[in-house]
Amino acid sequence: MTQAAVESTKQKQEEYLLKVRGLKKYFDISEGLLKRKKQYLRAVDGVDFFVKEGETLGIVGESGCGKSTTGNLIMQLLEKTDGEIVFDGVDLSTLPKEELRKKRAEIQMIFQDPYSSLNPRMRVFDIIAEPLLTHRVAKGKELEGRVYELMDVVGLDRTYAKRYPHEFSGGQRQRIGIARAIALKPKLVICDEPVSALDVSIQSQILNLMAKLQKEFNLTFIFIAHGLPAVKHISDRIAVMYLGKIVEITTKDNLFEQPLHPYTEGLLSAVPIPDPNLRDKKNRIIIEGDLPSPANPPSGCRFHPRCPYAQHTCKTDVPELKEVKPEHYVACHFPLEDGHGVLYEN
Structure with a gap:
């Protein structure tokens, strides 16, 4: 590699706020008193x-694919089994407790349920003020302001x-959660x-x-969802997860115009289209079978039992997750050719 290429690669990597490498989280589900036979949910x-x-990086996939667990691992709410989470140039797992506490102030979360994520015994003012007080950012009149x-x-x-919180609608409660997060x-x-x-x-x-x-x-967002229209609306790039692995990641335009993984193709095919004229032209692709158990995933490609x-x-x-087109990564032995893509209303 030439010096110019090395410098270009280094400069590109320095632009990354977050780098996740080989991230794993296994939950021990061994049964029995002695647990002699170890079983793990991957x-x-x-x-x-x-x-x-x-x-904004969107992460999509079926329920149970691991997308929310990935978010919790980045937040350090769960302890990883293996891998690296490098945030702002620092591997979070190597930080002492006090240093991690300071760093976590730079990573916040907006939760799914605005009903259960807010303390019902706290007033709105106190909910929003809590992170400012915890990290000793402001007090008194400055805090109020x-x-x-x-x-x-x-x-x-x-x-x-x-x-x-009980005095507000769901949308208003989520606004409270967003205020607390930022x-x-x-x-x-x-x-x-x-x-x-x-x-x-x-x-x-x-x-x-x-x-x-x-x-x-x-702000930089990681937007986790199972609804593709919402992800398309807000994301710059989208990662598709299936059974604990990323199977495709690219820009939102690439993903919706030319999906390269059969699972992504099936997800896009399932999105409802309100226009009946476009609906009739859409090539429906049904993903057969149920999602396998992450405690006993299939060998080889995890999607192969359901892949047409x-x-x-x-x-x-x-x-392996490889770049098969510019900014388009896919983990598939036989990426879809031109013409396999599904029709999606822009």
Whole structure:
């Protein structure tokens, strides 16, 4: 490799706010008093991806694929089994407890359920103020000003500050959660299905608010969801997970226009299209069978028992996540050719 290429690669890597390499999380599910035969549920099994500063990476997949566990591992809410989580140039697992506590202020989370993620005994003011007090960022009049400023930013009336969470709608509660998440001005916000518990009309408002805040505060998002329309609306790049592994990752335009993995093709095919004229033209691809157990995943490619294009190699060899087109990575022995893509309404 030439010196220029080395410098280019180094410069590109320095742009990454987050680098995840070989990330694994196994849960011990061994049975019996002595647990002589070890059994593990492989929730996340060798995940690699990066996130650039200021972008939104969407992570999609069926329930149980490991996407939320991945978010919890990055947040250090769960202890990893193996791999690296390098945030802002630092491997989080190597930090002493106090240093990790300081670093975690730069990584915040918006939770899925706005009903259970807020303390019902705390007023709105105290909920938003809590991270500022915990990390000793502000107090007194400065704290009061910061809280009211955050309420303004997320579209909450200041008169709501003394109310309790049960007095608000789902969308308003999620705005409270968002205000709490951005209070410390984090670099990375992990959004764990933040709109799935909301009505469709409210979902668009919250997504638009998040996009606005991203520009205003230079935020980087990891947006975890199972609904493809929401992910397409807010993401720059999208990673598709299946049974603990990433099977495809690329820009949202590449993914929706030309999916290269059969599983992605099936996911896109399942998205409802309101226009009956387009609906009739859509090539429906049904993913047969049930999601295998992560405690006993299939050999080779984990999707091969449900894949309509599977061949013998798929049953024996594990496919690597490779760049087959510019900025388009896929873990498939036989990536889909042109013409296999599904019709999706833009």
